[in-house]
Amino acid sequence: MTAGQDCAFAGVDEEQVRALVGGLHRDPFSILGQHPTAHGSIIRVFMPGAETVELLARDTGTPLTRLERVHAEGLFVGVLSHQAAYRLRIAWPEAVQETEDPYSFGMLLGELDLHLIGQGTHYELSHVLGAQATLVDGVPGVRFAVWAPNARRVSVVGDFNSWDGRRNPMRLHPGAGVWELFIPRLGPGDRYKYEIIGPHGQLLPQKADPVARASEAAPGSASIVARPEPFRWTDSEWMSARAARQSESAPISVYEVHAGSWLHLPEEGNRSLDWTELADRLIPYVSGLGFTHIELMPIMEYPFGGSWGYQPLGLFAPTGRYGTPEDFAGFVNRCHEAGLGVILDWVPAHFPTDVFGLAQFDGTALYEHQDPQEGFHQDWNTLIYNLGRNEVKGFLIASALDWLERYHVDALRVDAVASMLYRDYSRKASEWIPNRHGGRENLEAIEFFKHLNSIIAHRCKGAITIAEESTAWPGVTKPPEEGGLGFTFKWNMGWMHDTLHYMEQDPVYRSYNHGAFTFGMVYAFTERFVLPLSHDEVVHGKGSLIRKMPGDEWQRFANLRAYFGYLWAHPGKKLLFMGGEIAQDLEWNHDASLSWNLLDNPQHSGIQRLVRDLNRIYATEPALHATDNDPDAFAWAVVDDSANSVFAMLRTSRDGRSIILAVSNMTPVPRMNYRIGVPKAGLWHELLNTNAHIYGGSNIGNGSSLQTEEISAHGRPTSLALTLPPLSTLLLRWS
Incomplete structure (x- = not known):
C-alpha cells in the first residue's frame, strides 16, 4: 500500500x-x-x-x-x-x-475561565492552568492547560510518552491562546514538560509548566503533577486571630531564615533539613526565642541555589529541595499551632533566563518585555515581567493568592519593589524608556501593586504584604484609595544602612556621625516600617554583624548588644536574619550551616539570651509596639549629646500608663550620674541592661529601680541620675 x-x-x-x-x-x-x-x-x-x-x-x-x-x-x-x-x-x-x-474527550475549559484568563482576573489560575489530576467521564487522569498564544504546536511530554512531542499534541482555544489536553491514567507524581514549536516553526527547548504546583528539585527541571486533595489544616484558631496578631499595633518580631543553611546534619553528609525536620527543630527554636514570625527567603522553585531563591521560575510550586508541597503545608500548619506566623519572600520583579523557563516561552517575548531597555535587568541578568499585559499581571496576582490561600501563608514580603517602580532603575540616561507622560515612574507597576494589595485585602482576611522598597517613594503603605500602593509595612532600608554605618565606626569617630543614628526618626512616621537586619547585610564581603563591630572582642560583643537594644526600643517592627542571634562569626554562606558550636562560648550564648529577653519585653510592653505609628507617643529624651554619643528615647503606651526610657551609650566609657529629664516622677524600674553579666557584660548598671529627683533636665522638671554602662542600652519603665 x-x-x-x-x-x-x-x-x-x-x-x-x-x-x-x-x-x-x-x-x-x-x-x-x-x-x-x-x-x-x-x-x-x-x-x-x-x-x-x-x-x-x-x-x-x-x-x-x-x-x-x-x-x-x-x-x-x-x-x-x-x-x-x-x-x-x-x-x-x-x-x-x-x-x-x-483524543476521545471533548473541550474541558469553560468560556468563563478563558475570558478571565484573558482579562488577567482569574485569581484561581492554579485550579485551571497547569496539571490538574481529575476525573473526566469517570476516567482518572490529568488535564493539562498552558497559555502559549503564539505557538504553532504545544505537546505534553513526560516519562509516560518517552518525552516524544509527537504523541500528545494539545488543542488550542484560539481566542484565549490556551492549549489543553486530558491524558487518561496519569496522576500525582508524574513528571512532565511542554514541547513547543514557535511561531516561525522553531522547536524550542522543552519548557517547565509556569503554573506547576510541584517541581523537581535542581538540577532537575521537570514539572510534577501535584496531589489534588486539599491539606487537612488544624490552624483555625490561628487563622481567626491573625488579623490582630499582624496589625500595626501588634508586636511583630521576625526571624529571617534561609531554609537550606539554617542547620545541616553532619552525620548525613551535611545535608540540609527537610520541611518535617525544620518543623521539629526550627519552630521550637524560633518560638523559644520569642519571635512572632518566621520569614523564609523565597521557596518558590528556582534553578540556581546561589540565587537563594530570588530568581524563581516556579511561582506556584514550593521547591522540591525540602520535600513535597504537602510537607510545606505541614510546616506552615505546625508554625500556626505554635503561635508563629509565616512570611514568604515573593519575587514579581524578574525571572531568570534559563531556557526551560519563562524566557521566550512560546517563541516570543510572552512574559517579558520585547525591548531589553524595558525587559532586561542588567544588575541581575534577568528578565522583567511585562506588567502591561493582562495575562502576565493575572499570573503574578494568582501566584500571590495561591500562597496565601492554598498554603495559609500569613504575609508576602515583596522583593525588589524599587526596581519595579522606576523605569530608570540602575540604568544610564540612554538605557531606559520613559512612560507615556515622559516620566521615570513605571505606571504599570504602580497599578499592579494597587491591584495586588487591594485583592489580597479583600480575599485574605488578616494577611499582610511587606514591601522591600529602598527609596523615598511616597505612600507605600497608604491605602490605594488614598493614592498609596497599599502595602501593610515597608522595610526601612535607610534606617538599616545608616545605623549599621554608625555602628561600624570606631567610637572615637561616632560623635562626627551622630546624626546617622537619629536621622531615621525624621521620617519614622511617614510609613509603617519594619526595621530589618537582613541577609543582604551579611554577604558579599560585608561580613557578619559581629564582625562589623569595631574594637577588641569584648567591645565587639558589647557594641552588638547595645545595637540590638537600640533596635528593639526604636519605633518599627523588627527583623533579624538567622545567625545574628548567636553573633555568627563567619559571613553567611548559603552552602554551609550556621555555626551552632559558638553557643558553647558565653559571649555568643549571651547574645542569644539578650535577643530572647528583648523579644519578651517587646511583646509584653505596649509602649514598645502598640504606638509604632503614633508620633505623639515618641519623644527624644537626649538627641544632641554627640560629644558623649548618648541617645535616649521615650516610648509611651496608648493609655499613658506605661513609659519606656531607652538609653544607649555608644562609647566604651562609663557615664556616672548621667542626668536625663523624664516626664513622670516616681520609680523607674530597670527592665534590661545589655551590659548585664548574663549577656556577657561587665554588670555595671543601676540595680532594679531608680527614684526621680526634682531637678530639671532636657526641658523637663524631673530627672533621673543614671549610671550608663559602656557600649550599652538600658530599658527603664515608669508605670
Whole structure:
C-alpha cells in the first residue's frame, strides 16, 4: 500500500498526515479520536513505536475491532458501525498497555475561565492552568492547560510518552491562546514538560509548566503533577486571630531564615533539613526565642541555589529541595499551632533566563518585555515581567493568592519593589524608556501593586504584604484609595544602612556621625516600617554583624548588644536574619550551616539570651509596639549629646500608663550620674541592661529601680541620675 493510498484510507489528505507524524499539526483533534461519517465512526490514533492497537469497549473491556496501521510512523485507523465509548489496548515491543484515548474527550475549559484568563482576573489560575489530576467521564487522569498564544504546536511530554512531542499534541482555544489536553491514567507524581514549536516553526527547548504546583528539585527541571486533595489544616484558631496578631499595633518580631543553611546534619553528609525536620527543630527554636514570625527567603522553585531563591521560575510550586508541597503545608500548619506566623519572600520583579523557563516561552517575548531597555535587568541578568499585559499581571496576582490561600501563608514580603517602580532603575540616561507622560515612574507597576494589595485585602482576611522598597517613594503603605500602593509595612532600608554605618565606626569617630543614628526618626512616621537586619547585610564581603563591630572582642560583643537594644526600643517592627542571634562569626554562606558550636562560648550564648529577653519585653510592653505609628507617643529624651554619643528615647503606651526610657551609650566609657529629664516622677524600674553579666557584660548598671529627683533636665522638671554602662542600652519603665 502506498503512502497516498494509506492517507486516503485514513480519511485525511497526505499533507495533514505528514504534519501529524512530523509533530507539526496545529489541530490534532481534527484528525485523531472518533469522527462520525456516513459509513460509521472512524477512529484514528497515532502511536509511534506501537506494534498493534485494538479497540475495547470502555465499560466492559469487550474487544470491538483491531486498528490497521496506515502509516509506518504509527498512525492506526479503524471503523465502528456506530459511535461508542472505547479504550485502547496497545502492544508495545516490551509491554501491553490499556488506556483511554486522550483524543476521545471533548473541550474541558469553560468560556468563563478563558475570558478571565484573558482579562488577567482569574485569581484561581492554579485550579485551571497547569496539571490538574481529575476525573473526566469517570476516567482518572490529568488535564493539562498552558497559555502559549503564539505557538504553532504545544505537546505534553513526560516519562509516560518517552518525552516524544509527537504523541500528545494539545488543542488550542484560539481566542484565549490556551492549549489543553486530558491524558487518561496519569496522576500525582508524574513528571512532565511542554514541547513547543514557535511561531516561525522553531522547536524550542522543552519548557517547565509556569503554573506547576510541584517541581523537581535542581538540577532537575521537570514539572510534577501535584496531589489534588486539599491539606487537612488544624490552624483555625490561628487563622481567626491573625488579623490582630499582624496589625500595626501588634508586636511583630521576625526571624529571617534561609531554609537550606539554617542547620545541616553532619552525620548525613551535611545535608540540609527537610520541611518535617525544620518543623521539629526550627519552630521550637524560633518560638523559644520569642519571635512572632518566621520569614523564609523565597521557596518558590528556582534553578540556581546561589540565587537563594530570588530568581524563581516556579511561582506556584514550593521547591522540591525540602520535600513535597504537602510537607510545606505541614510546616506552615505546625508554625500556626505554635503561635508563629509565616512570611514568604515573593519575587514579581524578574525571572531568570534559563531556557526551560519563562524566557521566550512560546517563541516570543510572552512574559517579558520585547525591548531589553524595558525587559532586561542588567544588575541581575534577568528578565522583567511585562506588567502591561493582562495575562502576565493575572499570573503574578494568582501566584500571590495561591500562597496565601492554598498554603495559609500569613504575609508576602515583596522583593525588589524599587526596581519595579522606576523605569530608570540602575540604568544610564540612554538605557531606559520613559512612560507615556515622559516620566521615570513605571505606571504599570504602580497599578499592579494597587491591584495586588487591594485583592489580597479583600480575599485574605488578616494577611499582610511587606514591601522591600529602598527609596523615598511616597505612600507605600497608604491605602490605594488614598493614592498609596497599599502595602501593610515597608522595610526601612535607610534606617538599616545608616545605623549599621554608625555602628561600624570606631567610637572615637561616632560623635562626627551622630546624626546617622537619629536621622531615621525624621521620617519614622511617614510609613509603617519594619526595621530589618537582613541577609543582604551579611554577604558579599560585608561580613557578619559581629564582625562589623569595631574594637577588641569584648567591645565587639558589647557594641552588638547595645545595637540590638537600640533596635528593639526604636519605633518599627523588627527583623533579624538567622545567625545574628548567636553573633555568627563567619559571613553567611548559603552552602554551609550556621555555626551552632559558638553557643558553647558565653559571649555568643549571651547574645542569644539578650535577643530572647528583648523579644519578651517587646511583646509584653505596649509602649514598645502598640504606638509604632503614633508620633505623639515618641519623644527624644537626649538627641544632641554627640560629644558623649548618648541617645535616649521615650516610648509611651496608648493609655499613658506605661513609659519606656531607652538609653544607649555608644562609647566604651562609663557615664556616672548621667542626668536625663523624664516626664513622670516616681520609680523607674530597670527592665534590661545589655551590659548585664548574663549577656556577657561587665554588670555595671543601676540595680532594679531608680527614684526621680526634682531637678530639671532636657526641658523637663524631673530627672533621673543614671549610671550608663559602656557600649550599652538600658530599658527603664515608669508605670
